[in-house]
Amino acid sequence: MIGNAVGPSLQNKTGYGGDTKFSYLGEELAHFVAMTSWEALNEQVRHQAKRCVLNHIGCSIAARDAIDVDRVSRVMGQFVALETATIVGRPESTDAPTAAFMNAMTANFFDFDDTHASTVIHPTAPVLASALAIGEMTGASGAETLHAFILGAEIACRIGMAVSPTHYARGWHITSTCGVFGAAAAAAKILGLNAQQTWNALGIAASQSAGSIENLTYFPKNVSVGNAARNGLLSALLAKEGCEAAPSAIEGRFGWARIMGDDIRVSEATKGLGQNWELLNNTFKPYPTGVVFHSAIDASLSLHGQINVPEAVTEIVLLGHQLLADRGDRVVLTPADARVSAQHCIASSVVRGSCTLNEFTDTALTDPMISAMREKIRVKVDSDVPLGAAVLRVSLTDGQQLEVRRDVAHGSLGQPLSDGELVEKFVRNCEFSAWDTGDLPSEIWNIDRQSDIAVLLRLCRADR
Amino acid sequence: MIGNAVGPSLQNKTGYGGDTKFSYLGEELAHFVAMTSWEALNEQVRHQAKRCVLNHIGCSIAARDAIDVDRVSRVMGQFVALETATIVGRPESTDAPTAAFMNAMTANFFDFDDTHASTVIHPTAPVLASALAIGEMTGASGAETLHAFILGAEIACRIGMAVSPTHYARGWHITSTCGVFGAAAAAAKILGLNAQQTWNALGIAASQSAGSIENLTYFPKNVSVGNAARNGLLSALLAKEGCEAAPSAIEGRFGWARIMGDDIRVSEATKGLGQNWELLNNTFKPYPTGVVFHSAIDASLSLHGQINVPEAVTEIVLLGHQLLADRGDRVVLTPADARVSAQHCIASSVVRGSCTLNEFTDTALTDPMISAMREKIRVKVDSDVPLGAAVLRVSLTDGQQLEVRRDVAHGSLGQPLSDGELVEKFVRNCEFSAWDTGDLPSEIWNIDRQSDIAVLLRLCRADR
Numbered sequence: 001m002i003g004n005a006v007g008p009s010l011q012n013k014t015g016y017g018g019d020t021k022f023s024y025l026g027e028e029l030a031h032f033v034a035m036t037s038w039e040a041l042n043e044q045v046r047h048q049a050k051r052c053v054l055n056h057i058g059c060s061i062a063a064r065d066a067i068d069v070d071r072v073s074r075v076m077g078q079f080v081a082l083e084t085a086t087i088v089g090r091p092e093s094t095d096a097p098t099a100a101f102m103n104a105m106t107a108n109f110f111d112f113d114d115t116h117a118s119t120v121i122h123p124t125a126p127v128l129a130s131a132l133a134i135g136e137m138t139g140a141s142g143a144e145t146l147h148a149f150i151l152g153a154e155i156a157c158r159i160g161m162a163v164s165p166t167h168y169a170r171g172w173h174i175t176s177t178c179g180v181f182g183a184a185a186a187a188a189k190i191l192g193l194n195a196q197q198t199w200n201a202l203g204i205a206a207s208q209s210a211g212s213i214e215n216l217t218y219f220p221k222n223v224s225v226g227n228a229a230r231n232g233l234l235s236a237l238l239a240k241e242g243c244e245a246a247p248s249a250i251e252g253r254f255g256w257a258r259i260m261g262d263d264i265r266v267s268e269a270t271k272g273l274g275q276n277w278e279l280l281n282n283t284f285k286p287y288p289t290g291v292v293f294h295s296a297i298d299a300s301l302s303l304h305g306q307i308n309v310p311e312a313v314t315e316i317v318l319l320g321h322q323l324l325a326d327r328g329d330r331v332v333l334t335p336a337d338a339r340v341s342a343q344h345c346i347a348s349s350v351v352r353g354s355c356t357l358n359e360f361t362d363t364a365l366t367d368p369m370i371s372a373m374r375e376k377i378r379v380k381v382d383s384d385v386p387l388g389a390a391v392l393r394v395s396l397t398d399g400q401q402l403e404v405r406r407d408v409a410h411g412s413l414g415q416p417l418s419d420g421e422l423v424e425k426f427v428r429n430c431e432f433s434a435w436d437t438g439d440l441p442s443e444i445w446n447i448d449r450q451s452d453i454a455v456l457l458r459l460c461r462a463d464r
Numbered sequence: 465m466i467g468n469a470v471g472p473s474l475q476n477k478t479g480y481g482g483d484t485k486f487s488y489l490g491e492e493l494a495h496f497v498a499m500t501s502w503e504a505l506n507e508q509v510r511h512q513a514k515r516c517v518l519n520h521i522g523c524s525i526a527a528r529d530a531i532d533v534d535r536v537s538r539v540m541g542q543f544v545a546l547e548t549a550t551i552v553g554r555p556e557s558t559d560a561p562t563a564a565f566m567n568a569m570t571a572n573f574f575d576f577d578d579t580h581a582s583t584v585i586h587p588t589a590p591v592l593a594s595a596l597a598i599g600e601m602t603g604a605s606g607a608e609t610l611h612a613f614i615l616g617a618e619i620a621c622r623i624g625m626a627v628s629p630t631h632y633a634r635g636w637h638i639t640s641t642c643g644v645f646g647a648a649a650a651a652a653k654i655l656g657l658n659a660q661q662t663w664n665a666l667g668i669a670a671s672q673s674a675g676s677i678e679n680l681t682y683f684p685k686n687v688s689v690g691n692a693a694r695n696g697l698l699s700a701l702l703a704k705e706g707c708e709a710a711p712s713a714i715e716g717r718f719g720w721a722r723i724m725g726d727d728i729r730v731s732e733a734t735k736g737l738g739q740n741w742e743l744l745n746n747t748f749k750p751y752p753t754g755v756v757f758h759s760a761i762d763a764s765l766s767l768h769g770q771i772n773v774p775e776a777v778t779e780i781v782l783l784g785h786q787l788l789a790d791r792g793d794r795v796v797l798t799p800a801d802a803r804v805s806a807q808h809c810i811a812s813s814v815v816r817g818s819c820t821l822n823e824f825t826d827t828a829l830t831d832p833m834i835s836a837m838r839e840k841i842r843v844k845v846d847s848d849v850p851l852g853a854a855v856l857r858v859s860l861t862d863g864q865q866l867e868v869r870r871d872v873a874h875g876s877l878g879q880p881l882s883d884g885e886l887v888e889k890f891v892r893n894c895e896f897s898a899w900d901t902g903d904l905p906s907e908i909w910n911i912d913r914q915s916d917i918a919v920l921l922r923l924c925r926a927d928r
Contacts, residue, residue: 171718207684220671254635
C-alpha cells in the first residue's frame with residue numbers, strides 16, 4: 001500500500017511533530033493526538049470546549065424522551081451488560097458503547113447542537129459522547145475528558161476540511177462520517193494509546209464511517225450519528241488490543257476520503273495543526289433549525305414586534321441565497337421537516353415571537369395561526385443576498401410594505417452566543433423536557449476541576 | 465423526497481407483487497421479502513442454501529482462534545449482556561448482535577467463504593450470521609432460518625448488481641456495503657416484519673453501510689463485515705419498534721447507491737425477482753485465496769505432479785488478464801498478503817501440491833522451499849488470456865519448457881464444487897483448527913427439518 005506523502009509537518013506549539021516527517025495522514029493526526037498535552041491547550045480553547053459540553057448536555061436533555069429515543073433504548077437495552085455508563089437525561093444505566101451511541105443520538109436529535117462553520121459538522125455530538133462514555137468507564141477526570149474531547153473534535157473537523165465541500169455536497173452526512181474519527185481519537189486519548197495505536201484506531205474507524213443526507217430528516221440520521229460515537233470508541237478499544245489497519249486507510253487510493261468524495265485536499269487536515277484550533281470556529285445555534293435560515297428567523301422575530309395582528313399579513317417574501325431555497329423551501333409534514341422549512345421557521349417566529357423547540361412540536365405544526373401564516377410565505381432566490389443573510393418583504397392588508405434585512409445571523413461566528421445566552425438556551429432545553437436544571441451549568445463550567453467525570457454524569461441521570 | 469420510479473414489477477412466481485406498482489426500490493424489495501413463502505422456494509434454491517450454510521460454518525470454525533478474533537472477543541465480551549447466541553467454534557456465549565458480528569467476521573476471515581459471481585459479494589457471511597443470531601434468539605426453526613437467509617442473500621446480491629461494477633471499482637468492500645441490506649432483510653423475515661417495516665429496515669441499513677478496499681488485507685475489513693451483520697440485524701429490530709427511514713434511502717438523489725457509486729442501474733435489482741435466483745450464481749472456493757488466481761492454482765497443482773524437484777525450476781511466468789496482475793502481483797509480508805499474492809499461491813501449490821489454509825500460515829510463508837520458489841515467479845499480462853483463465857510457462861534447469869493452461873477454474877460457475885467436495889473442504893477447515901467434525905455436515909444437510917436452529921448451533925459450540 002502506498003499512501004500520499006503529506007509532507008513535513010509544520011512546527012507547532014504543541015510540539016507533537018518536532019523533526020518527524022509523516023508519510024500518512026493518519027500517522028500525523030495520531031501523533032498530534034497522542035502527544036498534545038493538556039498544558040499545551042490555551043484557555044480560550046478550554047473555555048470553548050466547556051461551551052460545547054454545556055450545549056451538548058442541554059440538547060441531550062431536550063431529546064431525552066423523544067419517541068425514537070425510547071424505541072432505540074428498548075432495542076439496545078436488551079443487549080446491555082454493564083451499568084457503568086450514563087445516558088444523559090434518562091434513568092437507565094448502560095455500557096460504554098451504548099452510552100456513546102445514545103448520547104450522540106440525543107445531542108444531535110433536534111439538530112440543535114453545535115456547527116463547525118466551514119464543514120457544517122456537528123462535532124460535539126459524536127466526539128463528546130465517546131469521550132464521556134469511555135471517561136466514565138475508566139474513571140477519567142473532567143480535565144482528561146475535556147482534553148480528549150478537544151483533540152477529537154479537532155480531528156473530526158480537520159478530516160472534514162480535507163474532504164469539504166465535495167463530500168457533503170455528494171450527500172454524506174458529514175457529522176456521522178467524520179465524527180467517527182473524532183470519536184476514535186477522543187477515546188484513544190483517554191485510553192492512553194500511543195501514536196501507533198491511535199493511528200490504527202483512526203484506520204479502523206475509516207471502515208466504519210457511514211450516513212447519508214437522504215435520511216437527514218428521518219430516524220437513520222440518528223443511527224449514523226450514534227454509530228459514529230460507538231464505532232469510534234470501539235475502534236480505540238480494538239486498537240488497544242493490538243488490531244491494525246492499513247497505514248493509508250484514510251487517504252489511500254481506495255481509502256475513506258477518496259471513495260467517499262470527488263476531490264480531496266489532504267493538506268487541509270494538517271495545516272496549522274496545533275497552532276490554529278478549529279474548535280474556535282465552532283458555533284452554537286440559538287434556534288433548533290437549519291442554520292441557513294437563522295438570519296431569516298432573526299428578521300422574523302423583529303417583525304413580531306411590528307405586527308401585532310398576524311391576519312394583517314397578506315404575503316411574506318423571503319429573499320435569499322440559492323442554498324437557502326434549496327434547503328428551506330419545503331412542505332411541512334413532520335417536526336423534522338419543520339426544522340428545515342423556511343416557511344415554518346418564519347411563520348412561527350412572526351406569529352409567536354419565539355423560535356424554540358416548542359415551535360416544532362406536532363401541536364405547533366397544526367396551530368391554525370402558524371399554518372395560516374406558513375401559507376403566505378414564498379421563498380425567492382436573490383443573487384444579491386449573500387449566503388447567511390436574509391431579506392423579508394412583508395405586504396400587509398392596509399397596503400403597507402415592510403422590509404427587514406439581517407446580514408449576520410445570531411449565533412454565527414460574526415455574532416456568537418455569549419456564555420449567558422448558552423446558559424439561557426440550556427435552561428430552555430431543560431424546561432422543554434421538564435428537567436430541573438439544578439447546578440448543572442455551574443458544574444459544567446467547572447468540569448476541568450472535577451476529579452472524576454462520573455460525578456458530573458451522575459447529575460445528568462434521571463434517577464439522580 | 466422523490467425516488468426514482470422502478471416501474472411496474474414483473475409478474476413472478478413468488479407472487480409478492482401481483483398488481484402492485486412500486487415507486488421505490490426499497491418498497492419492491494421489502495414486498496418481495498415479506499411476501500415470499502417457504503413453499504415458493506424450489507428445491508434447487510433450498511439445496512444451494514444448505515451448501516452455503518455448510519461452507520459458512522466450516523470457514524467460521526477454521527478462523528475460530530485467529531488472534532484478531534480473540535482480540536475482538538475480549539473487547540466485545542466486556543459488553544455482552546445475554547447468553548442467548550452462539551459464536552461458532554468458540555466457547556463463549558453472547559447476545560444476538562455480537563454473535564452476528566463475530567460469526568460474519570469469522571466466516572469471511574480467511575476470504576474462504578462463497579462468492580456471488582457477478583458482484584464478488586461474499587453473501588453468506590453477513591446474511592447468514594444475522595439470520596442465525598436472530599433465529600437462535602427467537603427460537604426459529606431450521607427452515608425459517610434457511611428461508612430468511614435465502615431472501616436476505618438475494619437482496620444483498622441484487623442490490624450489489626444495481627451498483628456493479630462501479631461500486632466495487634470505486635473501492636467499496638461490497639460484501640460489507642451490500643451485506644448490511646441482506647442481513648436486515650434476513651432478520652426482518654425471521655422477526656415477521658410486514659412489507660412496510662421491512663422497507664424501513666432496509667432504509668435504516670442504508671445509513672449503516674461502510675467498508676473500504678484500502679483495508680482489504682487488514683483487520684478493519686473484518687470489522688466492516690461484522691458490522692454488516694450486526695447493523696442489519698439491529699435495523700430490523702429498530703424497524704419492528706416503529707422506526708422509519710426515508711422511502712428513497714437506497715436510490716434517492718442523496719441515497720446510498722448514488723453517493724457510494726458513480727453509475728447505478730436500479731432495475732438490475734428487481735429484474736426477474738422471484739423467478740431467477742442469484743443464490744444459484746453463488747460459488748464456493750476450493751482454495752483460501754483471491755478467486756482471480758484459482759485457474760493459476762489449478763495449473764500449479766497439476767505441475768506439482770510433473771516437477772518432483774522444485775530446485776529444478778528456474779522460472780515460472782504466469783500469463784493472465786490485467787486484473788490478475790493488478791490484484792495478484794504482490795510482495796508478501798503477511799498471511800493476508802499471501803492469500804492475494806499470485807506468486808505465493810503458485811509457489812506453495814507447486815512445492816507442496818496443496819493449497820489449503822496450511823499454506824498461508826507464518827510457517828508456510830517462511831518455508832525456504834516456498835520462499836525460493838516465490839522468487840522465481842513473474843506475472844505477465846497477456847491480453848489473449850481471458851479473465852478467469854491462466855497460463856503457466858515453466859523453465860527448468862535442464863532447458864526443458866513446460867506449459868499448462870486452465871480456462872475454467874475449479875469452483876467457478878463453470879465447474880462448481882460438488883457436495884462431496886464441499887464436505888471435504890469442511891473437514892479440512894475443521895482439521896485446520898483442531899475441531900472434531902462430528903455429525904455437523906449431516907446435521908447441516910438436514911437443517912430444514914430441525915424444529916429449532918439452536919439445536920444445530922449447539923453443535924457448533926466449543927463447549928458442546
